Amino acid sequence: MLEYVRNLFKKQLPPLSVSDIARSKLTYLPAAKLQNIAQCIQKIQTQRVPGDFVEFGVALGGSGIFIARQMARSRRFVGLDVFGMIPAPGPRDDQKSHERYRVIASGESEGIGGDRYYGYEPDLLTKVKSSFAAYGIPVDGKRVTLLPGRFEDTLPHWNLRKIAFAHINCDWFDPITLCLETTLPLMSPGGFIILDDYKDYGGCKRATDEFLQRHKNVTLLDSAHNAVLRVF
Ligand SMILES: C[S@@+](CC[C@H](N)C(=O)[O-])C[C@H]1O[C@@H](n2cnc3c(N)ncnc32)[C@H](O)[C@@H]1O
Numbered sequence: 001m002l003e004y005v006r007n008l009f010k011k012q013l014p015p016l017s018v019s020d021i022a023r024s025k026l027t028y029l030p031a032a033k034l035q036n037i038a039q040c041i042q043k044i045q046t047q048r049v050p051g052d053f054v055e056f057g058v059a060l061g062g063s064g065i066f067i068a069r070q071m072a073r074s075r076r077f078v079g080l081d082v083f084g085m086i087p088a089p090g091p092r093d094d095q096k097s098h099e100r101y102r103v104i105a106s107g108e109s110e111g112i113g114g115d116r117y118y119g120y121e122p123d124l125l126t127k128v129k130s131s132f133a134a135y136g137i138p139v140d141g142k143r144v145t146l147l148p149g150r151f152e153d154t155l156p157h158w159n160l161r162k163i164a165f166a167h168i169n170c171d172w173f174d175p176i177t178l179c180l181e182t183t184l185p186l187m188s189p190g191g192f193i194i195l196d197d198y199k200d201y202g203g204c205k206r207a208t209d210e211f212l213q214r215h216k217n218v219t220l221l222d223s224a225h226n227a228v229l230r231v232f
Contacts, residue, residue: 013136016069025112026131027062029169032225033196034066037167040192040228041070044164049190051164052076056151056179057171057196058083060118061128067167068137068144075164077137080147080154083125087150092173094202100171151175155182164188169196173203180211184218187231193218198227 018034021027027034041053053071055064058081068077086104089097103109109117121127125148129139132146139146147154151170155178163186168179176195183193197204208227212220222228 012073013069016066016135018066021062021066024062024065024131025115026060026065028059028112029063029066029196030225033194034063036222036226036228037063037067037194038070040194041067041165044190044192045070045072047190049164049188051162051186051188051191052078053165053167054163054183055079055167055169056175057081057167057169058128058146059169060112060124061131063167063169063196064128065132065135065137067165068132069135073143076143076145076161078145078147078158080149080151080158082150083128083146083148085119086171087175089172089203090174092203092206097172097201097203100201151178151182155179160186162186162188164191166191166193167196168193171197171201171204173207176204176207177211180207184215184231189232191231193229193231195227195229198223199225 018031021034022031053067053075055067058064058079064079071077089101104119111117118124125146128146132139132144137144147158163183166183168176170176170179195204195208198208212218217232219230220227221230
């Protein structure tokens with residue numbers, strides 16, 4: 001039994017470093033945001049907070065791969081995204097968000113490091129699956145699952161389970177509110193929710209602040225880079 005556990009342990013790939021994933025050109029996240037993710041996951045694992053790891057807003061898969069490579073073998077990763085063009089912002093989003101969307105929709109957005117913008121890829125889902133496989137975490141529908149489609153459509157059919165860590169990176173007010181409210185009842189006490197866009201887009205800050213007002217069992221621990229929330 002002990003040998004079996006040792007072998008399982010040996011097969012576990014080591015976590016990716018922040019510089020490894022930053023070099024991959026698969027993520028928009030700077031080092032400080034990735035460090036916060038790594039620290040939360042480390043706490044979840046040392047404190048044995050039960051549950052899956054989820055990401056809302058996968059794009060090219062960079063932060064998702066970084067998260068999935070930190071997980072202990074017993075956990076699952078679920079990534080949700082349209083894997084295509086980002087849906088439009090709404091009336092509760094700020095001018096900056098609407099301007100960003102205008103550039104994307106016009107076909108003029110640049111990708112990471114001068115690459116093609118991911119939203120213009122003809123088959124983004126296949127590309128993202130290849131990237132997960134290349135980093136040693138194949139999308140097998142068991143340990144790692146990607147759910148394509150708008151959250152509004154996929155979340156009602158999602159096989160919902162306990163969540164220990166949620167990374168919410170979908171930019172605009174409405175999807176962020178939906179993801180927060182769907183995730184909270186599933187969160188284990190001691191689990192973390194990170195909102196990537198808290199300092200970047202007004203709709204994300206507004207959605208997060210209103211959510212914190214409604215739910216007193218959630219605390220904002222840090223918002224210097226991304227917003228780090230802990231659920232009690
Ligand atoms: C900034 S990108 C995610 C970046 C990624 N986490 C990384 O490592 O760089 C935001 C993603 O959220 C997705 N998204 C936004 N609103 C959505 C919605 N309503 N349903 C599904 N996906 C959505 C977009 O398609 C886009 O891929």
